[in-house]
Amino acid sequence: MGRPELDRCVAALAAATGPAPEVVVVVDDRPGTPDPLPLHVPPELAARTLVLATGGGGPAGARNMGWRAVPPAVGWIAFLDDDVEVSPTWRADLVADLxxxxxxVxxxxGRLDVPLPRDRRPTDWERGTRGLADAAWATADMAYRRDVLVETGxxxxxxxxxxREDADLALRSEEAGWILTRGDRRTRHPVRPTDRWVSVRVQAGNADDVLMTRLHGGDWYRRAAAPRGRRRLHMALTALAVVAGVAAPAGRRRVAIAAAAGWLVGTVEFAAARIRPGPxxxxxxxxxxxxxxxxxxxATAHWLRGQWRHRGVGPTGVRPKAVLFDRDGTLVRxxxxxxxxxxxxxMxxxxxxxxxxRAAGIRTAVVxxxxxxxxxxxxxxxxxxVNARVDAVFGPFEVWECCVHRPEDDCPCRKxxxxxxxxxxxxxxxxPDECVVIGDIGADVAAARAAGARSVLVPTDTTRAGELAGARVAGDLGDAVRLVLRGLR
Structure with missing residues (x-):
């Protein structure tokens, strides 16, 4: 984002002990600025650093651009926010964690340390930032397998x-059968200076909570280890304020007084709960x-905005534009x-x-x-x-790609x-990331992931047990297609 903290983040990464990263991708997500990102890269990382720009698509899109720019041979992608400072041994500790x-898995x-002042009690904003130390799956320091990112999109x-974009990805990763763990590496997350109205602005997150509920159901808070907050009380206080504001002009004096009194008591309790632990x-x-x-x-307005904005959203993923089928063992015996x-x-x-x-408008090919x-x-x-006979049975596939090389030929096309x-x-x-590959063995899944495509494995008698690990598995081809039509959710 080009904040001053970015230079400190990169400098700490460069100074850490341990193996150097294969590549460092810095994504400039500033909206609509033609100016180059103000960034000083230490010499140790200069040749390994790539700077990209989104034009302002938001953190989820920026992170996607970043990990997709990493060479496919890199098996793990570590995400860092620009306002963190890794520990002096972070690179070595990351390698040990992985x-x-x-x-x-x-x-x-990573483990986040949020330093708080020692000479006074922390402010409301400082206490809120301190919550990151206990948050599950915060992307301020999170390493994902590339396979997980490919399979989940x-x-x-x-x-x-x-x-919530980090909690959403974590839940989708768990739904796909992966385990998420905590390592031992440590990262410092200082409290960023801000103004006194920040707590009002962050209420925009209530709209994101609506999206999470639409995607993952009402129990997502428990599964993501996320606090529910006081939304119901906020809505009650807002309703009391509205009632008082409507009843008074209408001459309903008692109703207005009762509603105003309830609003005052609730607001005083809320303020006191925030003042008590502070300085x-x-x-x-x-x-x-x-x-x-x-x-x-x-909070209530943003929650209602989220209800309207995400009214048509359900627990579905993104449909691919094309499905690439393996032939033998998948389409035909x-x-x-x-x-x-x-x-x-x-089959x-x-x-x-x-x-x-095809009826759903998804294109088909054979690999x-x-x-x-x-x-x-x-x-x-x-x-x-033989391929022409397959076309006659199924209807013509738009594209056929067959590798006729032997395994020892070491060609780039053979799965x-x-x-x-x-x-x-x-x-x-x-x-490739707009495609899904459906096959019956691990080579089909591995080829899809190497290309950046998602995959579904439909096991047969020849599928080895080890090939199921980390794969999205369907019982038969019909189940696989139904998964595709649901966006692999």
Whole structure:
């Protein structure tokens, strides 16, 4: 964002002991400014640092741009906010945290230290910032496996503020079967200076809470270990103020007095609860009194805004633009090195599954390893005849991409490498991250992730148990397509 804290963050990262990062991506999310980001990169990181600009898309979009710019070979992506300072041993500690993570661990959170003043009680704003030390899955210091980010699609850009986008991603990661843990690395998160009205502005987060409820159900607070706050009391105080304001001009004196008295008692209790643990100096007391009057209507207004804005949102993800199918074992029964079109037999329910996708306007293609050609076991013409028979059974697929190389040829296209997925996406005119790959073995999943595409695994008798770890699994092709149509949620 270009705040002064950014230079301190990068300097601390450069000074930390431990292996150097493969790449440091700094995303400039300032809205509508042509000026270059004011950033001093220490020489230790200069050659490894990439600066990108979003034009002001919000933190979720900025983080997505950042992790997608990291080379696919990098297996873990560590996110840092620009106002934190990593510890002197942070890089070494991060490596230790990631080495300790089992194959089913999808993310490892760092430990945040929020320094508070020692010569006085903390202010309301300082206490609020201190809550980050206990927050679950705060992206101020959070490392995710690249596979998790690919499979979940990363951060949801509908969260336009730096609020709840990290909890949303964490819950979606857990729903996909990954475990999230805390590591031992430590990061300092100083309390940022602000003005006295910040507590009123942060009530905008009530609209994000509405989106979280729409996406994850009413119990998301418990699952995300997030405090509920006082929204119900805020709504009650706002309702009392409205009743008093309406009843007085209407001549309903008793109703107006009762409502005003209830509002006054509730507001005094709210202000007192905020003043009591603080420094109680004149500035803090007057700030708490003034903002305690404004917070309830602000919270209620933002909650109502969220209800309207997100009224059509449900627990669905984002549909892909294209689905890329593996052929043998996924669309048709696996006949090793098949060169006979009459041996093409669709998997149970496969024809209807493909039809469902096409009816929904999702494009279809096939990506298949066919090393029998390279081995001399089938001819290129026989492969074309078999593929033509598949098109006749299912209806023509828009794109076919087949790798005819042997495993020892070390080609870039053979799955689990990403070449087939990248080539098919390019020919379809879509990005790999707008595709879903459906296959029956781990190589299909690995190729999708290497290309930045999502995937669904439909196991068969040949699928090894270890290939299920971290994969999105469906019982059959019909279930896989229904997952796709729900946006993989």
């Amino acid at each position: 080495r300790a993570a089992g194959p089913d 999808g993310a490892v959170q 990363g951060f949801d850009p509908r969260f336009r503020r730096a609020f 109680r100096d004149r500035h803090e007391v007057t700030t708490m009194i003034a903002t305690s009057v404004l917070i309830p209507p602000a 696996d006949v090793p090195y098949n060169d006979q079109p009459d041996k093409v037999e669709p 149970p329910g496969a024809v209807e599954a493909v039809r469902m996708l 298949s390893n066919q090393s029998g050609v390279g081995r001399g076991l089938i001819s290129p013409e026989a492969l074309r005849r 689990p490498r990403p070449g087939l997925i990248e080539d098919a996406a390019r020919r379809l005119g879509v990005r």
